[in-house]
Amino acid sequence: MVRVPFEEMKTVFERVLKSRNVREEDAVLCAKLVAETSLEGVYTHGAHRFIQLVTMIDQGIIDVHQKPTLESSYGVLERWDGNRGMGNLNAHRAMSRAIELAKERTIGVVALKNTNHWMRPGTYGLMAAEAGCIGILWTNTMPLMPAWGGVEPKVGNNPLVIAVPSSEDPLLVDMAMSLFSYGKLESHAREQQSLPVVGGWDRDGNLTSDAQAIMDSKRPLPIGFWKGTSLALALDLVVAALSGGRTTLEIHGEGGERSPSQVFIAIDLASFEDREQILARIDASLADINASTPLEEDKPVRWPGQRRNEIRAENLAKGIPTNAGIWQRILAL
C-alpha cells in the first residue's frame, strides 16, 4: 500500500485521460471525480477502477468525443441519450440537469440511456444533497446474479443511491443489490482477505466468505436472499422503461457491459415552506441513530455517510491509501 497525495492522483489521472484524447475540461472533471472517490474512502470505485475506465476507452466501448444529448421531454421528466460517452461525465451532466429541473418544478427526473459505467454512484447523490435536494438514482448493470432459485446470472446488481440533506453532512446510502459489489469481491480476493460475513456461494453451492470462490461461481449473495434479486429486477425494468434504454438482458456484450440505462431524480427541499422543520426532523432522526447503545462498547453507531468527511480529511492530510501494484499500473498507462 502506498499513500498518494490527492493532487498527485488527480494530475496523473488527467495526464492519462488526455493521452486518450479526452478533452481538457472533461479530463479535469473526470480526474477530480475519480480521485475524490478514493479520497472519501471508496477505494473500490476510485483509483482501483481507473484502469478499467481506461481499458474501456482503449477498447472503444467508451467514445470520449461524445456528450449526452436531450432526446425528449415530458415535463419534469427528460430522456437523454448518453451516446456511449464517458459514464461518470454523462451521469454528472444528468444529475446537474435533474437538479435544474427540481429547482424549477420541485421534482426533476433525468432518464439516461446508452451510457457507460458511472464509477462511484454516490457521487451524484452528493451533488443533489449539496444543492439542497434529495437525490435518488440507480443504474442497471450486466447480469451479475442468478434469479432466486436459478443457476445462470440473469439479474444486475443495479446499485441504488439515496442521498438526503441534513443540517450537517448528508445521509448517503449507496448500495448494490448484491451484499458485496464486484469491486469489493475483487479487492478482498486481491488482498486474500476473508469477507466479514458470507457473501455468496462457491461452485459446490456452499455459502462462503471466500471472495475468489464467489467470483468463480458467479453467485454472489443478493441482499435479503430472494428480496435482493426481486428488487434488482424491478429497478432494471423501471430504468429501462423511463429511459427507453436497454435492460440488463440487453446490455450484456462481449467482455462486459454495453450501454446501461440510468435514472437521476432530484427533489428540491427548498420548494417546501416547512423546509426548516423537515431538516430538524432529519437531524433528530440522525442524532437518534447515534444515540443507540452500541453492541460493542468501543463501536459507536454511525449513520451512512457520517464518516465521509472524517476519512476525506485524513486522506487529504496523509495521502490516499492505494494498492501499490495498481498505482504502478496507473503510472504506466
Add this chain to the structure above:
Amino acid sequence: MVRVPFEEMKTVFERVLKSRNVREEDAVLCAKLVAETSLEGVYTHGAHRFIQLVTMIDQGIIDVHQKPTLESSYGVLERWDGNRGMGNLNAHRAMSRAIELAKERTIGVVALKNTNHWMRPGTYGLMAAEAGCIGILWTNTMPLMPAWGGVEPKVGNNPLVIAVPSSEDPLLVDMAMSLFSYGKLESHAREQQSLPVVGGWDRDGNLTSDAQAIMDSKRPLPIGFWKGTSLALALDLVVAALSGGRTTLEIHGEGGERSPSQVFIAIDLASFEDREQILARIDASLADINASTPLEEDKPVRWPGQRRNEIRAENLAKGIPTNAGIWQRILAL
C-alpha cells in the same frame, strides 16, 4: 386451517366494519381490499391482520369518519393529510390520485402524512400497474430494527413496493427492509414453524430461525445486514420530507404506530411513444428469468408476482386458507 369462501370473507369483514360505524361504501371497499389480500395468498396482511385493524378502530387510533384531504400542491407532487383515517382507504385514495396526476403529467406523486397502517402494500402497486403505470410506493413504520451495530430498535422496516406492467401480469415487488415482516414472524411463531433461513438474532445475540426468539429480542435481520437498515433509514427520511409528516422516531406511541407517512408514485407508460417497445423489453426480461436453469430440478424459476393469479384462482375455487382460531375470533368481533 379452514377454507373460507372469498364472498363469505368479504361479507363478514363488511359486517364487522359497519358495526364499528364505518360508512357503507368505505366498509365495502375496505372489506374487498383485505379479503383480496388473503385471496392472493398474502395471508399475513389479509384476514390475519384484520383483527389488528379492528382493534385500532376500537382504540381510537383509526378515526373511521375521516377522509384524506389535499394540503398543498407542487405540480406533479401533492401533499395530502390522512387525518388518521383508515390506512388502506387513505392509501387507495392516494394512489388513485397519483395515477390521475400521472395520466395528466407522466409522473404523479402523492405524499401522505398522518395516516395509518396500509395493510398489504402491494395492493396500491397493483392499482398503478392495472392502470398501465409503474407504481413505486413506500411507508415508514415504528422502530422495528436496531441501527446496524446498535441494541435498541431505531429503524422501521419500511416496506417498499415496485410494480411494473407487462403484457400479462405485472411484476410485483413488495418487501419490508427486514428479511421477514413481523406478520411473517408472527405466523411462523403461531404455527411453531422454523423460518426457511435465519431471520434475526435471539436474546443472546445468536442468529436464529426461531421466529418467537426474534420477536422476543426485537432484532430481526435487515436485508443485506447493514444495507437494510441504511436503506430503511433513507426511505423514512425521504417519505417524511415529501409528506411533511412524521419520521419513524416520531410515530412510536403507546402500544404501537401513530400517524405514519407514505408516498405513492405513478409513472404512466402511455406517455411514452415507445410504450410497445418498453413492454416488449419487459416481457423479454421476464421470459429470460423463467428461462433460468433451476437449482432444483422440479422448481422452475419465477419472477415476483408471477404466481399471484394462480393462487387467486385456486383460492377462489377452494376457499381461502385461514387459521381456524383467527377466523373464529373474526366471527366473534
